[in-house]
Amino acid sequence: MPLELDLQQADFATAFEAFLAHGRDQEHSVRGVVEAILADVAAHGDAAVIDYTQRFDRMTLTPETMRFGADEIAAARAACDRETLAALEMAAARIRAFHEIQKPKDHHHRDAEGVELGYRWTAIEAAGLYVPGGRASYPSSVLMNAIPAKVAGVDRLVMVVPSPDGLINPLVLAAAALAGVDEIYRIGGAQAVAALAYGTAVIAPVDKIVGPGNAYVAEAKRQVFGRVGIDTIAGPSEILVVADGANDPAFIAADLLSQAEHDSAAQSILITDDKAFADAVKAAIAGHLETLPRAAIASQSWADHGAVIVVGDLMADAPALVNRLAPEHLELAVDDPHGMAGKIRHAGAIFLGRYTPEAIGDYVAGPNHVLPTSRAARFSSGLSVLDFMKRTTLVGCDPQSLARIGPAAALLARAEGLGAHERSVLIRLETKAENPA
Amino acid sequence: MPLELDLQQADFATAFEAFLAHGRDQEHSVRGVVEAILADVAAHGDAAVIDYTQRFDRMTLTPETMRFGADEIAAARAACDRETLAALEMAAARIRAFHEIQKPKDHHHRDAEGVELGYRWTAIEAAGLYVPGGRASYPSSVLMNAIPAKVAGVDRLVMVVPSPDGLINPLVLAAAALAGVDEIYRIGGAQAVAALAYGTAVIAPVDKIVGPGNAYVAEAKRQVFGRVGIDTIAGPSEILVVADGANDPAFIAADLLSQAEHDSAAQSILITDDKAFADAVKAAIAGHLETLPRAAIASQSWADHGAVIVVGDLMADAPALVNRLAPEHLELAVDDPHGMAGKIRHAGAIFLGRYTPEAIGDYVAGPNHVLPTSRAARFSSGLSVLDFMKRTTLVGCDPQSLARIGPAAALLARAEGLGAHERSVLIRLETKAENPA
Numbered sequence: 029m030p031l032e033l034d035l036q037q038a039d040f041a042t043a044f045e046a047f048l049a050h051g052r053d054q055e056h057s058v059r060g061v062v063e064a065i066l067a068d069v070a071a072h073g074d075a076a077v078i079d080y081t082q083r084f085d086r087m088t089l090t091p092e093t094m095r096f097g098a099d100e101i102a103a104a105r106a107a108c109d110r111e112t113l114a115a116l117e118m119a120a121a122r123i124r125a126f127h128e129i130q131k132p133k134d135h136h137h138r139d140a141e142g143v144e145l146g147y148r149w150t151a152i153e154a155a156g157l158y159v160p161g162g163r164a165s166y167p168s169s170v171l172m173n174a175i176p177a178k179v180a181g182v183d184r185l186v187m188v189v190p191s192p193d194g195l196i197n198p199l200v201l202a203a204a205a206l207a208g209v210d211e212i213y214r215i216g217g218a219q220a221v222a223a224l225a226y227g228t229a230v231i232a233p234v235d236k237i238v239g240p241g242n243a244y245v246a247e248a249k250r251q252v253f254g255r256v257g258i259d260t261i262a263g264p265s266e267i268l269v270v271a272d273g274a275n276d277p278a279f280i281a282a283d284l285l286s287q288a289e290h291d292s293a294a295q296s297i298l299i300t301d302d303k304a305f306a307d308a309v310k311a312a313i314a315g316h317l318e319t320l321p322r323a324a325i326a327s328q329s330w331a332d333h334g335a336v337i338v339v340g341d342l343m344a345d346a347p348a349l350v351n352r353l354a355p356e357h358l359e360l361a362v363d364d365p366h367g368m369a370g371k372i373r374h375a376g377a378i379f380l381g382r383y384t385p386e387a388i389g390d391y392v393a394g395p396n397h398v399l400p401t402s403r404a405a406r407f408s409s410g411l412s413v414l415d416f417m418k419r420t421t422l423v424g425c426d427p428q429s430l431a432r433i434g435p436a437a438a439l440l441a442r443a444e445g446l447g448a449h450e451r452s453v454l455i456r457l458e459t460k461a462e463n464p465a
Numbered sequence: 466m467p468l469e470l471d472l473q474q475a476d477f478a479t480a481f482e483a484f485l486a487h488g489r490d491q492e493h494s495v496r497g498v499v500e501a502i503l504a505d506v507a508a509h510g511d512a513a514v515i516d517y518t519q520r521f522d523r524m525t526l527t528p529e530t531m532r533f534g535a536d537e538i539a540a541a542r543a544a545c546d547r548e549t550l551a552a553l554e555m556a557a558a559r560i561r562a563f564h565e566i567q568k569p570k571d572h573h574h575r576d577a578e579g580v581e582l583g584y585r586w587t588a589i590e591a592a593g594l595y596v597p598g599g600r601a602s603y604p605s606s607v608l609m610n611a612i613p614a615k616v617a618g619v620d621r622l623v624m625v626v627p628s629p630d631g632l633i634n635p636l637v638l639a640a641a642a643l644a645g646v647d648e649i650y651r652i653g654g655a656q657a658v659a660a661l662a663y664g665t666a667v668i669a670p671v672d673k674i675v676g677p678g679n680a681y682v683a684e685a686k687r688q689v690f691g692r693v694g695i696d697t698i699a700g701p702s703e704i705l706v707v708a709d710g711a712n713d714p715a716f717i718a719a720d721l722l723s724q725a726e727h728d729s730a731a732q733s734i735l736i737t738d739d740k741a742f743a744d745a746v747k748a749a750i751a752g753h754l755e756t757l758p759r760a761a762i763a764s765q766s767w768a769d770h771g772a773v774i775v776v777g778d779l780m781a782d783a784p785a786l787v788n789r790l791a792p793e794h795l796e797l798a799v800d801d802p803h804g805m806a807g808k809i810r811h812a813g814a815i816f817l818g819r820y821t822p823e824a825i826g827d828y829v830a831g832p833n834h835v836l837p838t839s840r841a842a843r844f845s846s847g848l849s850v851l852d853f854m855k856r857t858t859l860v861g862c863d864p865q866s867l868a869r870i871g872p873a874a875a876l877l878a879r880a881e882g883l884g885a886h887e888r889s890v891l892i893r894l895e896t897k898a899e900n901p902a
Contacts, residue, residue: 254687380859388874391873423831436829440553445759448725449723451722453824
């Protein structure tokens with residue numbers, strides 16, 4: 029049964045903290061295993077990648093067959109249902125439009141001292157995109173990861189997706205083609221992350237690696253971080269729904285289950301001010317579960333990690349709890365969703381009102397569905413165009429402006445015991461007279 | 466002696482690649498040690514922190530004395546040289562002004578389908594700042610790390626700085642006070658990172674940890690990444706100077722040494738089209754080294770990691786080499802620095818013209834001096850206000866707009882086998898009639 033908490037109960041604070049602390053990540057350490065795989069691929073390149081693919085995916089590859097051919101991708105696309113392809117194209121267009129808005133602006137100005145200052149944004153040259161295989165191989169995730177990279181201006185977008193026993197979801201290849209992915213390799217796991225980070229004879233190295241994966245993939249990304257950039261490490265998905273009694277319990281029940289069905293480690297939380305409504309939602313969940321294809325996973329997630337929190341006054345009590353939970357997805361199914369959203373500081377994505385199910389954001393709304401999990405919304409954001417760009421700052425002095433700000437720099441350099449720093453400024457100030465710019 | 470390469474030489478490509486591959490990080494693995502320290506602090510809190518501080522810093526602390534008192538900070542400030550304090554204040558004002566410009570804008574709009582879309586930026590609540598102790602304890606770094614956090618709106622900025630044998634640089638405390646740091650603890654190493662990440666009875670946990678440190682600190686940040694956010698992992702500093710023969714060799718020599726004096730693992734590279742000028746710079750370096758306080762470190766860095774690359778045509782040949790090197794600091798001491806800057810894609814910070822020594826950016830120019838090292842400029846940026854903020858996306862549908870984009874979402878959910886996702890959309894479309902928003 030899901031946890032039940034009431035803000036009125038005497039030990040609420042303690043119980044809530046315990047709930048916050050209750051982890052969902054399967055924390056078996058894979059550090060050593062991953063370390064060995066990375067070292068092996070770094071040393072032996074494609075041979076090691078092919079060997080691990082044989083072992084883990086039961087796939088026999090050669091340097092020639094590691095990459096999907098244009099013909100295979102075209103064939104996959106042709107094999108897809110037309111209506112679904114059209115929906116995928118609509119999603120891609122909406123995601124592209126929203127991400128275009130995120131493109132950052134450069135800046136330049138000359139300040140009062142005559143110093144030229146500014147910054148400039150440029151795209152990462154080569155990015156790697158990890159796409160899980162098997163059951164969690166989602167075309168929507170391909171769009172959500174690949175489109176921001178292409179909007180940013182990444183030249184070379186390299187996708188890796190394992191195809192255990194040779195199985196691959198044709199929609200995943202179609203989505204990759206639609207999003208403009210440049211190269212696709214049928215490899216996965218830590219060995220694929222290693223290939224992207226170190227490069228092999230077949231796969232040129234990339235500068236940054238993004239995309240979700242299992243514990244081995246996450247640990248591999250952690251270990252190659254520094255040599256390449258990575259996105260935040262994704263944990264199990266979660267949803268927090270704040271709903272008053274005026275909602276249809278069946279709507280809210282479906283929303284809670286839409287996270288629960290992802291993974292038995294996923295989490296769904298309801299905060300309401302109406303105990304009777306909470307009971308109606310629980311009943312509706314039981315009803316939905318009778319007919320849902322992934323009922324087994326969803327019911328286990330709901331039973332193990334689900335929670336219902338009843339408060340006295342939603343607008344007054346909910347925001348503080350939401351901010352402590354810092355949810356990946358937040359639905360505000362209340363009369364004044366904007367008013368409540370204004371009180372929320374930590375959330376990956378907010379879904380406003382009774383007619384904005386979280387699933388709309390997973391596919392077609394436009395904002396990214398790659399969002400910070402496990403309370404990471406406290407310090408990180410969903411995937412965006414900025415994750416595929418970087419900023420270069422610019423400074424320009426002439427003899428006159430250097431004369432104005434240089435002495436302070438020389439003084440601080442001296443205070444830090446950095447004599448060459450000091451000299452590099454003073455020597456220019458001294459020779460300014462004879463040697464104008 | 467520094468490496469010498471000539472673009473004309475037959476084996477230039479091979480030699481240049483070898484130079485790129487030549488690592489400077491002292492890669493002794495500290496993973497196990499750090500893992501043990503983190504686990505110990507997570508389990509035993511302050512007691513473990515105090516124990517490690519005794520062991521590594523030869524300092525006996527109690528929960529009462531871990532934190533610097535307002536009186537100690539005031540006393541430190543009073544002990545500082547007035548002129549240096551004034552320079553520090555000027556630096557702080559200029560850094561604050563430049564970072565204010567970086568504050569991101571929120572966005573909201575309603576699209577053609579009537580869907581409300583937007584994103585909102587909010588500050589991280591609590592941030593931790595690691596400041597190295599001993600010789601590398603720089604007040605300028607305190608300003609560069611703390612000011613962006615405060616400009617972003619971080620509520621609680623917590624600084625840790627080890628004071629081995631009780632020694633602390635008063636200017637570091639003065640800089641922290643000037644920058645608005647809220648709490649300062651006299652601890653360091655992996656144990657300080659652990660205290661910030663997990664929290665102890667004395668130190669409340671933070672959401673993100675930034676700041677440079679030794680190999681133990683870097684590895685500790687890597688291991689706590691996910692539970693808290695971290696900045697990029699900093700390696701040894703580097704400078705790349707592109708200079709034509711019209712420069713004063715003594716200027717350029719001082720600039721190259723201003724990186725070399727940081728650390729024997731630092732790197733200074735000169736790219737020029739004038740062999741005679743290159744020789745003059747080398748002679749000037751030898752001259753400077755006779756009188757510089759940190760000559761021993763600087764000369765070792767120059768000998769072990771320095772390089773001079775002679776090319777035929779600076780404007781035509783240098784940019785491609787610069788982009789491959791993706792330097793932390795790039796000086797363009799040429800006639801048309803803006804023209805050349807336009808051809809540079811990967812660099813942390815660019816210093817324009819003959820009168821902009823890199824040191825000006827270390828202290829008073831305004832842009833941040835925390836920059837991506839070891840070619841990380843390929844995928845990351847210098848520290849900025851954005852590093853202390855995160856973005857929440859917003860989506861709002863009403864029954865009408867949901868009716869327009871919902872069917873495609875339901876179709877994709879079905880294609881991905883996610884029945885509850887599909888239902889959460891369809892159930893609203895079906896009941897739309899009876900149940901308007």
